Amino acid sequence: MVESPETRDVVVIGGGPAGLAAALGARRAGAGSVLVIEREPRLGGILNQCVHDGFGLFLYKETISGPEYAERLAEDVVRERIEVETGAMVLDLAPDRVLRINSRAGYRLIKAGAVVLAMGCRERTRDMVGIPGTRPAGVLTAGSAQHMVNLQNLRVGNEAVILGSGDIGLIMARRLVFEGVKVKGVFEILPWANGLERNVRQCLMDFGIPLVLRSTVVDIRGRDRVESVVVAGVDDGLTPIPGTERVIPCDTLLLSVGLIPENELSKRAGVEISPLTGGAVVDETLMTSVPGVFSCGNVLHIHDVADWASFEGFAAGENAARFAAGRTGAGRSARVSAGPDVRYALPQTVSLGASGVAWSFRVTRPLRDVRIAVKGRSSGKVYARKKYGRILPSELQKIEVRKAVAEDLEVGVDE
Amino acid sequence: MSDLPAVDRLTCVLCPIGCELEVTTDAAGGLDVRGNQCEKGVPFAVEEVLRPKRNLATSVPVRGTADRMVSVRLSGPVPREMIFPILAEIAKLRPEAPIRRGQVLIADVLGTGVDVIATRTVLQGRSLRGNAPINAKP
Numbered sequence: 324m325v326e327s328p329e330t331r332d333v334v335v336i337g338g339g340p341a342g343l344a345a346a347l348g349a350r351r352a353g354a355g356s357v358l359v360i361e362r363e364p365r366l367g368g369i370l371n372q373c374v375h376d377g378f379g380l381f382l383y384k385e386t387i388s389g390p391e392y393a394e395r396l397a398e399d400v401v402r403e404r405i406e407v408e409t410g411a412m413v414l415d416l417a418p419d420r421v422l423r424i425n426s427r428a429g430y431r432l433i434k435a436g437a438v439v440l441a442m443g444c445r446e447r448t449r450d451m452v453g454i455p456g457t458r459p460a461g462v463l464t465a466g467s468a469q470h471m472v473n474l475q476n477l478r479v480g481n482e483a484v485i486l487g488s489g490d491i492g493l494i495m496a497r498r499l500v501f502e503g504v505k506v507k508g509v510f511e512i513l514p515w516a517n518g519l520e521r522n523v524r525q526c527l528m529d530f531g532i533p534l535v536l537r538s539t540v541v542d543i544r545g546r547d548r549v550e551s552v553v554v555a556g557v558d559d560g561l562t563p564i565p566g567t568e569r570v571i572p573c574d575t576l577l578l579s580v581g582l583i584p585e586n587e588l589s590k591r592a593g594v595e596i597s598p599l600t601g602g603a604v605v606d607e608t609l610m611t612s613v614p615g616v617f618s619c620g621n622v623l624h625i626h627d628v629a630d631w632a633s634f635e636g637f638a639a640g641e642n643a644a645r646f647a648a649g650r651t652g653a654g655r656s657a658r659v660s661a662g663p664d665v666r667y668a669l670p671q672t673v674s675l676g677a678s679g680v681a682w683s684f685r686v687t688r689p690l691r692d693v694r695i696a697v698k699g700r701s702s703g704k705v706y707a708r709k710k711y712g713r714i715l716p717s718e719l720q721k722i723e724v725r726k727a728v729a730e731d732l733e734v735g736v737d738e
Numbered sequence: 739m740s741d742l743p744a745v746d747r748l749t750c751v752l753c754p755i756g757c758e759l760e761v762t763t764d765a766a767g768g769l770d771v772r773g774n775q776c777e778k779g780v781p782f783a784v785e786e787v788l789r790p791k792r793n794l795a796t797s798v799p800v801r802g803t804a805d806r807m808v809s810v811r812l813s814g815p816v817p818r819e820m821i822f823p824i825l826a827e828i829a830k831l832r833p834e835a836p837i838r839r840g841q842v843l844i845a846d847v848l849g850t851g852v853d854v855i856a857t858r859t860v861l862q863g864r865s866l867r868g869n870a871p872i873n874a875k876p
Contacts, residue, residue: 374795374809374857380753388795390809390858394839473797476806501796501825520758521751525792529818713758 326432328421331356331406332647333640334435336413336422336588339368340629341620341636342441343396348640349439350403354647357640358406358433360413360424366400367393368443369466370629372473375494377521381630392629416592420615436647437615439639440589440603444621446491447581454486456543459550465491465579472498480575484552485509486540490518490627490717492579497526499577507571508533510540510554512561515689517579517717519627539563540576549574584622592616599667600624606656606672607680608642609635614651617643624669624683627719631683657728662698662735664690666716673728681723684734690714695722696737699730708737746787750779759783791815796828798843800860803835808860810843813853823848835862 333349335342338361346359365371370378373389380386383395400407411426420438424431446464454462461480463471469491471477483504485492488511496506509527514536516523527534535554541563542553556567584602586594595604595612602623603611610617619639620632645651656672659682668684682697691713697706707724714720722734750757759773761783771783785791795811810828824847833843837860844854 371858374797374811376793376795376811386793388809388811388857391839394858473809474807476797476799498796501794501821520749520756524749525751529790529792718756 328432328434330434330436331358332436333357333439333643334420334422334433334437335359335439335441335640336416337361337368337441337443337620337622338363338366338397338407338409339441339443339620339632340370340392340396341443341622341632341639342368342439343393343400344633344636345439345441345617345619345640345643346400346405347396347403348637349437349644349647350405350640352641352644354436354640354644356406358408358435359400360411360422360426361407361409362412364410366397366407366409372466372469373494373629374473375498378629381628382633389629396633413588416588416616418593418613435615437617437643438592439636439643440586440594440611440616440618440622441620441636441639442585442588442622444582444584444625447578447583449578451583452486452578452580454540454543456552457545459543459545459548461545461549461575462543463575463577465489465495465577468495468575468577469498472502478502478504479577480504480549480573482507482573483575483577484540484554484571484573485577485579486552487511487578487580488516488518488523488534489579489581490522492577493518493522493526495577495579496532497530500530500532504575506530506532507573508535508554510535510538512537512539512557515715519717520715541568543576544570545574549576552576582621582625584624586622589616589618589622594618597667597671599661600669604671605669607670607674607677608646609639609670610642610646615643615646617646624667624719627717631719657731659732659734660700662696662733663738664688664693664736665695665734668734673732675729676727678727679723679725680728681721682734684720684722685718686714686716686720686736688716690736694737695720695734697722697724697732697734698737700733701730704730705737706732748783748786750774750782752778752782759786761787790818792818792821794821794824795857796825798828798831798833800837801832801834802862803860804863805835805860808833808837809857810854811857812847813842813855814851816850816852820848820850824850824854828854835860 332354370389370393378392415423420435555563603618617639619635626632696708746761797807797809800808
């Protein structure tokens with residue numbers, strides 16, 4: 324059977340803060356036909372359930388809630404007359420940028436000049452962190468609880484324990500307190516909080532919710548419904564310490580134990596995935612290892628602030644539009660690796676001769692009064708160096724290199 | 739103000755940078771703030787120590803639409819102790835669609851001078867079913 328595909332200059336997969344920005348970036352960079360494909364009935368992605376404020380400080384220069392941020396971006400998309408397909412799912416993405424889509428209008432086959440991956444991420448589940456115990460109701464991820472409370476008007480329980488101090492868990496601790504749920508504590512296996520400091524203060528300290536570091540849930544008890552969880556301290560190797568167990572009666576356990584980029588489609592297209600980020604390996608234009616396929620937002624690497632996902636989206640969209648128009652500079656490239664105390668640095672490759680490239684990076688542990696340097700792997704030459712009073716693993720950082728890149732680079736603490 | 743601690747360490751929450759501020763009380767009873775990376779840090783720290791203010795967000799059930807809920811927040815921060823009294827006022831709300839983003843649902847809530855506003859647009863009817871990219875203006 325011969326199928327003749329429709330064509331679009333740029334197709335964006337995912338209509339959240341990164342995808343909407345990518346569509347706008349592509350349009351503003353001159354792409355004629357831009358299509359956004361969104362699985363949910365409404366644009367905005369995870370922002371729709373993030374009713375708390377604190378969004379938009381960098382993009383809109385004011386602090387607004389997630390739904391407001393989503394609507395404002397979506398209104399721009401409508402104003403720019405960008406084609407939007409909601410309630411549609413991309414079934415397959417081929418390396419030649421042919422997309423197979425299950426849409427409201429049925430099956431569609433689209434050949435894209437360039438594709439922007441903006442599918443976001445998923446939460447780690449109980450299975451992925453391997454918590455022993457029974458399998459009762461009442462164990463759910465923090466984001467699922469957020470969806471239930473904010474969008475479905477459902478009560479998740481009466482007494483909750485939260486495992487993991489990711490931002491969604493911290494936000495949900497406060498949200499549950501607002502709903503009259505008793506939150507008995509947030510337990511974090513690492514010696515530091517995983518979420519932003521402002522969330523620790525505003526969501527936990529304001530309401531007297533204990534944050535217990537170096538501790539984890541070692542058992543879940545209850546037959547039909549959670550009746551209690553057992554928490555224990557952990558040693559430096561993150562192994563529970565026998566004798567430190569404590570039973571906490573509760574009917575709900577929320578998990579805020581990490582996010583994983585949702586790259587099933589990317590893998591089908593043959594995109595190289597970084598084991599450090601769980602997202603695509605990209606160059607300084609945010610193009611993946613598959614020519615014409617770009618990536619941005621949480622599907623590329625986990626962001627702590629929606630604004631940064633959007634800024635990445637704008638850039639990916641602009642670059643996708645340029646690729647679709649045939650303006651590409653395929654040259655030789657250098658690899659960029661993570662050095663001392665740096666978990667990852669992105670982009671992972673860079674064209675030789677490129678200048679003015681900014682790297683995103685995360686550190687492996689909290690650091691004080693350090694200098695981060697971008698250095699040449701062979702020459703040892705310093706391409707950029709920046710001082711930090713304090714850096715936390717929860718904060719995505721940026722460092723810009725003004726000089727032209729002439730070799731493989733390493734981003735790390737300057738010792 | 740004898741109950742003030744000599745040193746209070748707090749994290750500025752005005753932006754995601756989260757500066758670590760150190761507030762000390764001097765002999766004259768004045769407050770000295772250190773650690774701020776921008777000029778907003780000083781008034782923030784003084785207010786945070788003397789009278790902390792917060793915004794709050796929640797969502798309320800809405801009538802006349804397939805969307806179950808409309809999210810709301812305050813138009814500005816209120817003294818922290820007002821959070822629960824205001825939540826009790828918001829809990830009484832049963833707004834009817836259509837609702838537009840920014841619409842005032844409770845004006846000057848409990849005399850605080852701030853409003854409870856809707857943070858999304860909710861159309862009448864079965865707005866979740868169509869292919870509308872957003873709830874475009876009703």
